[in-house]
Amino acid sequence: MKIYRLLPILFICLFACKKQKVTSHPQEDINLKKAEQLFANQNDSAFYYFNIAATTSKDSLTIATSYSFMAQIQNSAGDFFGAQESATRSLKLINIKNPKHATCWASSYNELGRSSLDLKQYQLAFSYFNMALKHADDDARPVILSNKAMALQKLKQYPQSAKIYNELLLQKTKNSTQYARFLSNAAKTMWMGNAGYDAAPLLLKALNIRIKNKDDWGLNASYAHLADYYTSSRPDSALLYAKNMYQIAQKLNSADDQLEALQKLISLSPSAAVKKYFESYQRLSDSLQTARNAAKNQFAIVRYESEKSKADNLILQKENTEKRYQIIKRDVILVLGILSFIAISVIAFLWFKKRQQKMELEKQHAVQENQLKTSKKVHDVVANGLYRIMSEMENQPDIDRELIIDKIENLYEKSRDISYDKPELHQQQFNEKLSVLLTSFATSKTKVIIVGNKAALWENVNAKTQFELEHILQELMVNMKKHSEAGTVVIKFEEEENNILISYTDNGIGIADDKNFNNGLNNTVSRIDTIGGTVNFETKLEKGLKVHISFPVA
Missing domain, CATH: 1.25.40.10 (Tetratricopeptide repeat domain)
Known part of the structure; x- marks a missing residue:
């Protein structure tokens, strides 16, 4: 709540x-x-x-x-x-x-x-x-201070949060509804910071004020706090308050609070009632998401129509200005025929200027294409490289400071040469390099398994293909780390009929059929095309994602 x-x-x-x-x-x-x-x-x-x-x-x-x-x-x-x-x-x-x-x-x-x-x-x-x-x-x-105290509570800085609530309670206010809110929040915060704290008297006092004031939103909050407080010590009381919260949330037509109440009921209710609450939770969750998406779309449509109307008005103003200009020009030509030569010169000048603008536009397009190409390199080389280093630092209990500095320095050198189209040359065996890259994304929650990555597999693969393949796999792993919530990732390498086959599999949330690829995955497809390969994303799975990559050895 x-x-x-x-x-x-x-x-x-x-x-x-x-x-x-x-x-x-x-x-x-x-x-x-x-x-x-x-x-x-x-x-x-x-x-x-x-x-x-x-x-x-x-x-x-x-x-x-x-x-x-x-x-x-x-x-x-x-x-x-x-x-x-x-x-x-x-x-x-x-x-x-x-x-x-x-x-x-x-x-x-x-x-x-x-x-x-x-x-x-x-x-x-x-x-x-x-x-x-x-x-x-x-x-x-007082309202903003209360919000600040809530942020501190979420940050688990309970003493600081409770201090703000208690200071608010000391201020003289005739608003009993606001007083009850601060009182209930203060009690909950002090209990969260100290499990032995007896929060019941203050929570019940706030509840009584809200009952007296017929403050339904406040009652909703009090029932939530009391349900949380009694969950461990008196589950039967917690269940009663959770039911009260669900009833008041339905009365208020607050989907968020209904979902929270249903979560409490699912954890507190007897097994016979859990299924009913769980089904209600699923229906309401889907309905809420649909409603929110519809609201977002409506806001976007309102803004789009407003901008379109503004643009149409500007176009109309421009057309009116041009029409007035044509009328004046016609009158001038009729009255001052002797200036026809000047008029032709002006037209020629305007044509020449338009031609220059066209040429300038073509130059700008060329610059934009170069910028897009450079942006792709920045994403693959710098952004993903930094993300990989961050992942390694996050998941290594003992960080080798010198090694991290070396990697950052290497990344710096790569960024200096970002505008040159040349693959990097490394003395390290490519299979070893891939193993280091892939395992750097392993964490305590995500297991990375590599199969078939032998040195002999890469003997006939040229440096350009190796360069592109390294960034392709790096992008897949970055996408997995950011979005998939996978617990296990398997990357399998094998050779078949002078083609190298790579199978990537994870047990994460997968990719929806209608979901557009981000820039990173689009770059991945583009890179695979440059080495004459193909890629296939299997999204119609019960769980997870499978990616099949194939490219010729030479």
Whole structure:
């Protein structure tokens, strides 16, 4: 249950930018005003009108305010990366030297922190909340401090988190709903930091306040905290609170909280009831993912249509300008016929200029192609090389500092020659080099098995092919490490009818049929083509991924 996303917390920060906007410019933007009204009524069209205000207004604070609200809507819909983009756009327009912009600054940084918490980037979230606090007003400050305390709790810095909650409890407030939230969070945090701490009195006190206030969101949080607290000591009580949480989450129509409650019920319920809860969990999880994807697509469509409309207006303005120009030109020619020679000269000049522009465009395309080629080399040689070194450092308990420095220096030398089309020459046997490369990706959680990598296999393979093959295998292993979550990886080498066959197999999550390859895998296919080989990705498996590579020996 994500406490920092509850409605009582949001309403303080959600209207922070709105309050600042009223004092920043005398004439209120019509689209922004309509968007705020729709937002207050939780109408889905609010995002559309905030986007119109952001793309049509000439006032920087109006635009920043609109983007900040859009970030809040995207966070609530689960579009966390989209929320970060909107909040960042808002911050780029804020002049912090202007006191009227301060509250919008705090709200936008708070949204960056919220999205980072959801993305489990807790240290980053902590930094964003600190930035928000620099210019937060008295209304927003307790909320942001509470979010900061949550980030510290996620970082397992329980004493620091509890200290913030306790300081908030000492502040005089007439808001009993907010007090109950701080009280429940403080109790949970102190218990998480000290398993022997008796958190029950404070948790139950917060629960009673929320029952009295009929605070459904608060009750949802209290039931979650009590279920967690009693899981070990009193499982029957924990089960009761988990059921209460599930009921209140259904009432609130909060899919995230329903999923959390179902997780608790699955672990606490008798075996006869587990299947029912597990099936409900699967259905709800799939439905939530579908809804979030639909929301992300809708946000993208709104922005696309806005940009397209803006581009169409620019084209129309250009056409009108050209038409006016043609009319003036015609009149001038009619009245001043004697200037026809000058007119022809002007046309010739324009043609020559257009031709120069075309030639310049061709040059730019050539430069872009060269840049793309260089980018590919940077990805394969530098980026994957650095990733490999990082992987080795991460998984070796005793790091040979000199060896790491040598590898980095070697990588530096490679980067200096990045623009030259020549394979590297190594004295080390190629089979040994491949073994070092592949095993460098092995960890305590991932086992790498190599079969058939004998020196004799590579005797007739030229240096260019070896160079390309090394980067092909390195890209497969980097992709496995980043995305597959594999526990076992098997790479098998064999020769058949003057062709070398390489079979890569892992037991990870595989690649969906409709998933587009990233730049690295696209580069892999391109490299295989250059050595006259073929590659086949088997994605229709129950689990894992199989890749078959074949290329001629010479």
